[in-house]
Amino acid sequence: MLQIFKSEFLRYRTWTLLAMVAVLAAYAFLAKLFPFLSAPPEMTAISYIVAVGGSLAFGLVQMLLHRRANHWTYLVHRPLEPKQIYFGLSLAGMLSIALVLVIPWLIMVVGIDAFTVTVVDTRHYSYVLFMVFCALTGYLVGSLTALNPSKGSILLAILLLIIMNPRPSNDFAQFAPMLVVLAVLYALNIVSFKPDLSTHVRKPWAIALMALPMCYALTYGLAMSTLIYYHIPRFIMGTHPDNNPINGTVEFIWSLKGADRVAYALEGSDNGNADFYAKQAELAEEGWISTSAWTYPRRGQLHTQDAQYALTPKGTSDVWQFSHDQMLMIGHSRIGQKPLGAIGMQGFIDSADDATDADRFNTVPTMVGEKFLATPEVIYQVNFAERRLDIKHAPEAGEHYIGRPQMGENYVALVTNKHVLMFDPHQVADEYEAAVPEYVIEHPVPVSIIASIDTYRLVDGYLLTYYGPNFFGFDQPGSMVMHAKLGGGVEVINARHYREQRHPAWVRHFMEKISPALHVMDNAYLSSVEPTNADYTSPSELLAREYPKPIYWMAGLLMLVSAAVNFLLSRRHGLSRAETVTWTLLGACLSVPAVVAFLLMHPWRREALDT
């Protein structure tokens, strides 16, 4: 194995060195354009594409070069177990990738840490681990694609999405799934690396490990298939709801503007003042409040997920960055790299070294604008001139913000888990005054099911229109118009239920229908990794939902049919009993995607079936 590793590493040594130098040069160049540890999101995205895409291509090319007929025979025909040969090859490949990513990164970060006063945390060093794990995942997907005869091996690239997309709530949730994915891919590579590369994997555990992520990717592919037989034909006929909105659906609101939205939400109202409010809205200034839950930063999170790099007070050259290691804001002047002390929960401190535990923040605050620090429980205002930290606002006990302050023309809005709070912007901007909301409006329904809130400024307060596709329960769209009165008090003007749906149930719940198990698994994973994200639904919530009855019937029928088809296909391919049972179970559990996975993981030609 060692000999194989040495030989393979030698093969890519020069390329590794060149890539390392190129990456370092790119880093040095980028450091001239912006603070190196605060790359713009586009730059981060490009670096992921290069690192992960490059590694995937490398894995693919490395194994394709070996699998040329004579080269393959030369490689595998030796007194060594195939898995040992693969160990050697993959170790060399992975080491090359690790060197290209780790060394330039460490040179940059160590340099910044040692020669500047910029805050460098442990997370800046450990970020390279994340990069390496993602790149290795790409590498293993690439090599698997080259080694495995399945036509769907590349679909396992979906695993990259699983590990890179969420914002995990802790380090374990960040790295444990990555390690599991790496282990799964490595195991699949080992079973795929066999003298005859044309034979498919036959071990039940390998079939299951390969089919599961493949099915997951296929659910999205199958969902996209609705484009062909639903969306595009309806677009062509001009009946698609996107270009021909359906009156009577909640989504019809999107096609309306201004006061028409209010009028639509008030249709059918038995409130005597409905017309009055509709007319008032015509004259009102409009606004919009987002109810999307925002995942607050966590201690040690990837620095690329930071919403803002630093607070930079206007008219100064000062920079205040949050140190995750110290849980303090650390300041320095860009002129002469002079330290400016620290900001803790209790205010300014001359030096971070003087900070006590009471000074350190309990949670990582997110920076807002030039002088605000927001945590889910408190919004602080920093007065840099007087070196003072004040609490600008804190919600009631048991209440927390679900998003960052939203600056409007007429108000600053904060959405908590219980209320919408609307503040006077002048008061919020005031250096010395705590912010007291002018309006406190209780959510008429749980905030997680409110899609959006429109606001209309009236003479005596605000008219608010709440709406969402699940407003009155799952799959029960609705809207509500409320009048928040100046001086307190909220009146519900109208609540409207929408009986019409934008799309038929089989399109709305396509994912649930074609593979209920995968839909639950997907949401279970994502909601456990990132529980604050309202886009992910926990299994208990999913199970509590009441779907239209045909969805249950269709889902059940598809599962049964998929199991039967997989059973018959297994028999036709002459699979062993264990394989037949595995595929039948996969069909029964994962439904339609498992049938497609079967087809992708087996030969199509008759003569190949005879082998």
Next chain:
Amino acid sequence: MQNCIETNDLTKRFGKKLALKDFTLTIEQGGIHAIVGSNGAGKSTLFRLLLGVSTPTSGTARLLGADCRTLQPEIRGRVGYVNEEHTLPLWMKAKEITAHQRAFYPKWNQKTFESVIGYFDVDQNQKVAGLSRGERAGLNLSMALAQSPDLLILDEPTLGLDVVARQSFLEALMFTETEANTTIIYCSHQMEEIERVADRLIIMERGELKNNSSPDDFVERVSYWVAEIPSGLPDKGKIPGYLNARDIEGQCHILVADQGNDFGDFLKKNGATAVARNPVNLERAVNAFLTKNHSAPDSRA
């Protein structure tokens, strides 16, 4: 005694193409066994099946007694393989690749390596990419022989080599065959090489085994006749054992297989006025055998 190679009704199909058809072959230990066949006869497919890098559509293949589909490292260590490309890691130096290979083979024979490499002018500090094709072939053969294999498979090893390199290769090969009791499977299109080295001649055609005998026995099977036939040759379908025929300056030159002296009587019965049987060499005999079923312009015209 255990057979080196044993195939039974071995069949391999690629799409609509039948590369091997019910191929049954037994090769005992010892000696040099030449395999010849035209392009596409299935030689390389046979080797790929024997080395387990391809799976048969049906039938079985055994290498040193082991099922080819599940060859263990121990068996692989006893079988050397040299292909026509002389595949070696181009990025390594000759001495590095030698050390690399040596590490895998406990029975590595440095003396053999040095003796064989001596036939070739290989600079050990040169990268493989910088070696000539002949030098690469030499290095490859040296390493394959130094492994002290029980069986050595050479798939067209002299393809593309110049006359000097080919000479060195054959000398080195014959040296080893006499020194060690290695069974050698030698696939080549060069009949003079086969004539020099082969103990057995295996002929493959279109995936089927056509001959497995000593070269002399094979030559015995083919007879070469020259006859004057004023009325011209009879239809070739009616000529028993027909392989090849040419009309040269009014004389018919006919090659037939498995025919005795009574073939002369057959020609006379068909209008021949003078008939003579001439000796035939291996190359001509094999060529006639291999070209028998290949389409070509009718040379009798």
